[in-house]
Every structure is written in C-alpha cells, then in structure tokens.
Amino acid sequence: MPYAVTLIPGDGTGPEITEATRRVLEATGVEFDWHVHDAGLSVLEKHGTVLPEEVIESIRETKVGLKGPITTPVGKGFRSANVALRKSLDLYANLRPAKTYTGLRSRYDHVDLIICRENTEDLYAGIEFQRGTEELNELIDFIGRTTGQKLSKDAAISIKYISVASSRRIVKFAFEYARANKRRKVTAVHKANIMKFSDGLFLQVAQEVAKEYPDIQFEDRIVDNMCMQLVQKPEMYDVLALPNLYGDILSDLSAGLIGGLGVAPGANIGEKYAVFEPVHGSAPKYAGQNKVNPMAMMFSGVLMLRHLGERDAADRLEGALAAVIAEGKNVTYDLKPRPDDPTAVGTSQVADAIIAKMQGK
Numbered sequence: 001m002p003y004a005v006t007l008i009p010g011d012g013t014g015p016e017i018t019e020a021t022r023r024v025l026e027a028t029g030v031e032f033d034w035h036v037h038d039a040g041l042s043v044l045e046k047h048g049t050v051l052p053e054e055v056i057e058s059i060r061e062t063k064v065g066l067k068g069p070i071t072t073p074v075g076k077g078f079r080s081a082n083v084a085l086r087k088s089l090d091l092y093a094n095l096r097p098a099k100t101y102t103g104l105r106s107r108y109d110h111v112d113l114i115i116c117r118e119n120t121e122d123l124y125a126g127i128e129f130q131r132g133t134e135e136l137n138e139l140i141d142f143i144g145r146t147t148g149q150k151l152s153k154d155a156a157i158s159i160k161y162i163s164v165a166s167s168r169r170i171v172k173f174a175f176e177y178a179r180a181n182k183r184r185k186v187t188a189v190h191k192a193n194i195m196k197f198s199d200g201l202f203l204q205v206a207q208e209v210a211k212e213y214p215d216i217q218f219e220d221r222i223v224d225n226m227c228m229q230l231v232q233k234p235e236m237y238d239v240l241a242l243p244n245l246y247g248d249i250l251s252d253l254s255a256g257l258i259g260g261l262g263v264a265p266g267a268n269i270g271e272k273y274a275v276f277e278p279v280h281g282s283a284p285k286y287a288g289q290n291k292v293n294p295m296a297m298m299f300s301g302v303l304m305l306r307h308l309g310e311r312d313a314a315d316r317l318e319g320a321l322a323a324v325i326a327e328g329k330n331v332t333y334d335l336k337p338r339p340d341d342p343t344a345v346g347t348s349q350v351a352d353a354i355i356a357k358m359q360g361k
Ligand code: NAD
Pocket: 068, 069, 070, 071, 072, 073, 082, 261, 262, 277, 278, 279, 280, 281, 282, 283, 284, 286, 292, 293, 294, 296, 334
C-alpha cells in the first residue's frame, strides 16, 4: 500500500525543492500517494489566506504532511501558515536534528544533536498586553496588589505560560525519541534558577519523567550555560528537551554549528499528525532559478521515512545525501567554498546526483 502523504509545495523556491525532494523519495522505492495541495502566496487572492482549510483537512486525512516553505506576507492580519498549522493540528513537538556530515563547511566535526522544542506555549503562546491599553493597566494594578511590585505604565507585557501537561508531553517525546533511535542521553534546558515557577515547573516535570526512562541518561542545564557548552563542546550533547523560546534559539544555534540552513531539516509532530519541512524560509529572491539547496527538505524527507517506519529507505537516502555532500561536486552554491563558485549545480541536478548514488552509480 502506498503511503498517503499531503504534499504542500509552498511558494517562492518551495515548489522547486519540493519537486526535487519528491523525486529522491520515490527513488528510494517506497511508494507514495501524494495528495498535493497549494498553499502560500499563489492561493492568497483566491482564498484570502495562505493556508486554506482544505490543506489542514487533507493532513487530518493522511496524518502526514511534507511541506515546502511558505512566505508570510508582511502586513497586519496575516497569521503565519506555520503557526496556524501547528495550532490547528496540535503539533506540539518541533523536532530539529543538527548533524555534521563530512564536506559541510562547519567548525565542528562530531555534532549530532536532536532538539525537541515545545511548540505551543511559553512566551510564544501569544498572550500579550499592549502598552497603554486598559487591560494592561488592569494587569499592572493586579501585579501591584498581589506582588507589591509597582510596574511602570509605559511598559508592555508578554506572559510566559508553562503547564505541567505540555512540559510532560515534550519531555516524554524527547525520551521516546531517544529510546526509539538508540540515543544515550536527554538534557532538559531551562532557567529555573531565575524563573522558579515557570521554568522550575518544566524542570520538575522533566525530572519526574526521567524516572520513567532508567535506560536513558538524564541531566539538566541552565540555558545560558547550555549555549556556551554547545559552542565549546557540542559533541557532549545528544537529545535536548526545551520550552518554546529556548528551543527556537538553540535550534538555530545548532543549525549554525553544522553548516547552515541549506541542510537543516525539521518536523512538527503531535499525537495524531506530523508535518515535515525544512527549517529555512521561501528564499523568494531565488524563486524559479533552479538555484537553492533542496537538501534541508530532503533531510526532512529522511525524518518522514523514519516516522513512517521505513528505516532502510531513510538510511539509504541519508547515505546518498552524505555521499553527495562529501564529494562536494554536485552541490548548490551555499555548500561551495565561495557562493559565486561557477561549479555549483542547480536544485534539480542535486536530486539527479542523489538518485544516481542510491542506484549505485
Ligand atoms: P529564508 O530562509 O527564506 O532565507 C534566508 C537566507 O538563507 C537567504 O539569504 C536565502 O538566500 C538563504 N537560503 C534559504 N534557504 C536556502 C536554501 N534552501 N538554499 C540556499 N540558500 C538558502 O528566510 P527569510 O528571507 O527570512 O524568509 C523568507 C520568507 O520565508 C518570509 O516570508 C518568511 O516568513 C518565510 N519563512 C517561512 C518558513 C516556513 O514556511 N517554514 C520558515 C522561515 C521563514
């Protein structure tokens, strides 16, 4: 039976990298029944949104999505398609591996990190109070009454919201991932020494969950120390579990450790659904030029194959990607020593080279 997968090419350079990724996934021999749905700027005029409801409906049906990047139009009233997808499908875990491959221009050799970022709450829950509003003034009065702290009314306030349930499920996700993928250690990242109630709660829940997984090592790190440690000795770390904001920042830091956006894959995963996508955006200035690197989306495809239980196919595709990167010949401009290198190849040629590698050529 082919796997039903919702395929969202996105906009900007999305359709080119999606097509290249579709080709390499099919070349693994795994069969797919692609449910292709447009989203992004191309549908904005017709639907009044970059993410029509039918796209979400399709993922509810297939349970799995593979998505190219979508431009968020600048201006008021536009919700990011990514935030909307995450919320509608309760994709609570943002999984972002960061791994070095020979041939990537990185300062490090042995990075192999799995970032598990909580995707729904923390300072990103969208609970904000604008300066000068009645609600803000009420809140400042309430804080004054209950804590004795007299806040200035020319301030703005964003709420850091962390619950037991959401902390539990992201930490459990990290441990389950570690167990399923034979990883050795989970590190919980926090600032519980300062934010004793919110981050303190996250840490306390992480410590409790860790007791359910005696086969996996557990430790915690304060987020600022974690940043320094990742830059100094990233090879010491394995799976990281983080609340939303720290996860956002540390996953970009980790992408920087391994050679940049062109090779950084991601996934948004919930109890019922999963959507796989590159970390990078739509790079609109290169749209239609067969220029950008499709590998981040291809590595996202590797994650999808593993999620579907197709481990052999995932290993073969990852091996072919690693071999093409190591050779350094059939790679796009961003993986060459200089961006104007005339030997850089285009998006579709990268796919050709990876398919040839999988076919043993
Ligand atoms: P971007 O990731 O599109 O581009 C940042 C830089 O990285 C650019 O210099 C670009 O040329 C380069 N780059 C990106 N992807 C590349 C690739 N595959 N190969 C080679 N070089 C690559 O970020 P941006 O310019 O900040 O965002 C553009 C649009 O994408 C915005 O509208 C933003 O909202 C959207 N965006 C979407 C997603 C998503 O759909 N998941 C994620 C991030 C940004």
